[in-house]
Amino acid sequence: MTDFSDAFQAALGLIVTLDSDLAEIVALSLGVSLTAVTIATVIGMPVGAMVALFRFPGRHGLSVFLNALMGLPPVVVGLIVYLMLSRMGPFGVFGLLFTPTAMIIAQVLLVTPIIAALTRQVVEDLWREYREQLMSLGASKMRAIPTLLWDGRFSLVTVVLAGFGRASAEVGAVMIVGGNIDHATRVMTTAIALEVSKGNLALALGLGILLIALSATIGAVAYIIKERAERRMSGGMLGG
Amino acid sequence: MNNASNVLPLVLDNVWYRTLDGMPLIKEITTTLKAGGKAVIIGPNGAGKSLFLRLCHGLIEPSEGNIKWQLASGAAAHQAMVFQRPVMLRRTVRANVDYALHLQKIAPPTRSQIINDVLEKTGLSRLADTQARLLSFGEQQRLALARAWALKPQVLFMDEPTASLDPSAAYLIEQLIETITAQGTKIIMTTHDLGQARRMADEVLFLHRGRLLEHAPAEQFFSAPKNDLAQAFIKGELLWWRRGEGSDDAKRHDPKHAR
Numbered sequence: 001m002t003d004f005s006d007a008f009q010a011a012l013g014l015i016v017t018l019d020s021d022l023a024e025i026v027a028l029s030l031g032v033s034l035t036a037v038t039i040a041t042v043i044g045m046p047v048g049a050m051v052a053l054f055r056f057p058g059r060h061g062l063s064v065f066l067n068a069l070m071g072l073p074p075v076v077v078g079l080i081v082y083l084m085l086s087r088m089g090p091f092g093v094f095g096l097l098f099t100p101t102a103m104i105i106a107q108v109l110l111v112t113p114i115i116a117a118l119t120r121q122v123v124e125d126l127w128r129e130y131r132e133q134l135m136s137l138g139a140s141k142m143r144a145i146p147t148l149l150w151d152g153r154f155s156l157v158t159v160v161l162a163g164f165g166r167a168s169a170e171v172g173a174v175m176i177v178g179g180n181i182d183h184a185t186r187v188m189t190t191a192i193a194l195e196v197s198k199g200n201l202a203l204a205l206g207l208g209i210l211l212i213a214l215s216a217t218i219g220a221v222a223y224i225i226k227e228r229a230e231r232r233m234s235g236g237m238l239g240g
Numbered sequence: 241m242n243n244a245s246n247v248l249p250l251v252l253d254n255v256w257y258r259t260l261d262g263m264p265l266i267k268e269i270t271t272t273l274k275a276g277g278k279a280v281i282i283g284p285n286g287a288g289k290s291l292f293l294r295l296c297h298g299l300i301e302p303s304e305g306n307i308k309w310q311l312a313s314g315a316a317a318h319q320a321m322v323f324q325r326p327v328m329l330r331r332t333v334r335a336n337v338d339y340a341l342h343l344q345k346i347a348p349p350t351r352s353q354i355i356n357d358v359l360e361k362t363g364l365s366r367l368a369d370t371q372a373r374l375l376s377f378g379e380q381q382r383l384a385l386a387r388a389w390a391l392k393p394q395v396l397f398m399d400e401p402t403a404s405l406d407p408s409a410a411y412l413i414e415q416l417i418e419t420i421t422a423q424g425t426k427i428i429m430t431t432h433d434l435g436q437a438r439r440m441a442d443e444v445l446f447l448h449r450g451r452l453l454e455h456a457p458a459e460q461f462f463s464a465p466k467n468d469l470a471q472a473f474i475k476g477e478l479l480w481w482r483r484g485e486g487s488d489d490a491k492r493h494d495p496k497h498a499r
Contacts, residue, residue: 132299133327137340137387138316147339151330233330233371 010202011209022203026210029187032100032174033167036107037115040167041160044112048119049145052127063120069113074106078173081106085177098179103187106173111163118159122152157226161219168215247311247318247394248275248426250296255305257291257450266291266302267450275394277442278417278427280458282434284473287447289430290324293397296428297321317344320388321397324404326380328372333364333383336372340387354390362386362416378409385416396420398429402436414440434474438462446470 014022051062083089085097085105096102126148134144149156171189178185180194188211195204250273257266266288273279273296281289294300295307298316309315329336334355341351359365362382367375372383381401388396398417402410417440421427431437437444441458446467453467465471 130327130329132294132321132323135299136297136319136321136323137391138343143343147329233373 004201006202008205011206014203014206015210019206022206022210024183025186025188025191025207026214028100028185029168029189029211030214032103032187033107033164036104036167037111037160037164039104039108040111040115040163043108044115044163045119045149045156045159046145047112048116048121049123049149051116052120052123053141053144053148063117066113066117066120070117072110072113073172074110074170075172075176077109078106078176081109081173081177097177098181098185100178100185102177103174103185106177107167107170110170110173111167114166115159115163118162119149119156122155122159123148126152154226154230157222161222164218165215168211246275247309247315249273249310250395251306251308252296253306253308255295255302255307257288257295257300258303264303265450266295269305269452271445271452271455273426273428275426276424278421278429278440279443279445280437280441281428281430281445281447282432282437282473283447286449288450289447290399291450292445292447292452293321293399293428293430297397318394319397320391320393320395322381322384322388322399322401324400326377326384328375328380328383330373331371332369333359333372333375334368336383337387337390341390344391358386358390361389361419363412376409378405378412381405381409381413382416385413385420389416389420393425395426395428398427400430400432403432410436434476446473448473 048066051059051066081102082097084091085094085102086092087097096105123145127144130144130148130151134147139147169189171193174180174185174187175190175193178187178190180186180190186194188207192204192207192211195201195207252269252271252273255266255269256264258264269292281292283289291300295302297319298307299321311318329339331339337355337358338351341354346354355368356365359368362385364379364383364386367379372380375383385401401417402413405413414436417427417429429440431440438458441461444454444456444458444461445452446454446461446465446469448469454461454465454470456466461470462474465474
């Protein structure tokens with residue numbers, strides 16, 4: 001217990017004094033995860049909406065596939081991206097391996113299926129309500145997609161948060177494709193893994209506390225914004 | 241009203257609609273709906289009134305038969321529909337109407353004029369910047385009507401537009417329908433309310449179990465309906481649907497009326 005409380009105190013010290021190494025790691029973590037989630041949102045939401053609206057051979061299979069990909073093992077994704085980006089791989093010439101870009105690519109592959117699958121569900125529910133009205137007004141299915149994404153925006157905030165949660169908590173893929181290089185590709189999760197293996201529990205715990213705090217803050221801020229907007233839409237009639 | 245070219249008459253030729261498992265819900269409907277006035281579709285629950293509207297409006301395709309507008313192409317742009325339960329987009333009253341006009345590629349300055357005009361006519365001007373979902377049911381139905389009206393359709397389909405409204409809200413909707421009709425728009429609407437049908441109809445289509453049993457001018461239909469089921473229906477006879485029961489002599493074996 002003494003070790004734990006010492007580690008906890010040391011961790012708080014690192015946070016309070018804004019340790020420069022810690023700040024660098026936090027900044028890179030946020031940069032990689034937010035970029036990956038943004039890209040995954042831009043790709044995943046239209047894909048999810050299209051699967052919800054269009055009928056084509058293999059649609060059901062694609063829905064099942066997307067749902068299955070939600071549980072994609074990060075280590076396997078990391079390995080595939082590693083093979084693609086390594087010198088001998090098809091994209092080796094770009095020299096992306098062990099860079100933040102490689103980490104973003106891996107996280108995009110992990111998060112896009114989550115956003116696409118959850119978006120499909122949200123849009124499908126809304127389409128059930130809107131379909132006849134939008135068709136009557138002359139909206140094609142393609143034209144209906146931005147309408148449905150906009151009108152489903154409050155539910156989709158939660159979808160994006162789920163994607164961010166996956167990206168920020170992920171360690172396996174970024175470890176493999178980023179290499180956990182100090183001052184280059186070290187992010188919070190890989191740093192925690194390293195510091196624990198070195199026995200430096202203070203820094204590991206400090207990073208852990210910060211990771212939880214950041215995730216919780218981003219989630220809470222998004223939730224508050226969503227609630228306020230929803231409350232405005234419903235004239236403050238939302239109860240609890 | 242958009243008079244660029246007249247989309248009516250609408251001709252239905254032996255139209256059938258079946259469910260995926262083959263059960264017919266609309267059966268061999270052949271009729272013609274001409275321009276002008278209000279055509280009111282009446283009939284009991286399950287008669288196929290709403291399906292009939294959706295087939296005419298093109299929301300669903302007939303399983304057999306043809307539905308032809310005089311205007312061979314682009315007829316959809318001259319139609320609008322108001323549903324029994326108004327579907328409000330999650331945006332303001334003004335934005336709901338604007339969305340419909342935007343889809344028709346109408347320029348923003350013109351859109352603004354049209355929006356102000358229809359909101360004033362429907363008594364919704366003061367609510368223009370209110371979220372549409374905050375409106376009362378009656379106001380939402382008026383907004384749905386305003387949104388359809390803004391498109392200046394030649395044909396306006398309405399599926400029981402006053403079904404869930406109190407008498408005062410229903411009266412407002414009826415007044416608006418009269419105004420829209422006076423501007424030359426053909427109204428094709430369903431109703432459960434025989435009183436409303438008597439007040440509003442210029443022509444009546446009586447549907448029963450997916451079949452069109454009578455299509456006649458309103459005056460003729462209400463004074464002397466030719467079909468015996470229609471006679472029972474407008475008399476409000478509760479057992480009118482049990483035709484065929486009783487003695488063998490009284491039974492009707494007309495296969496046309498079989499399910």
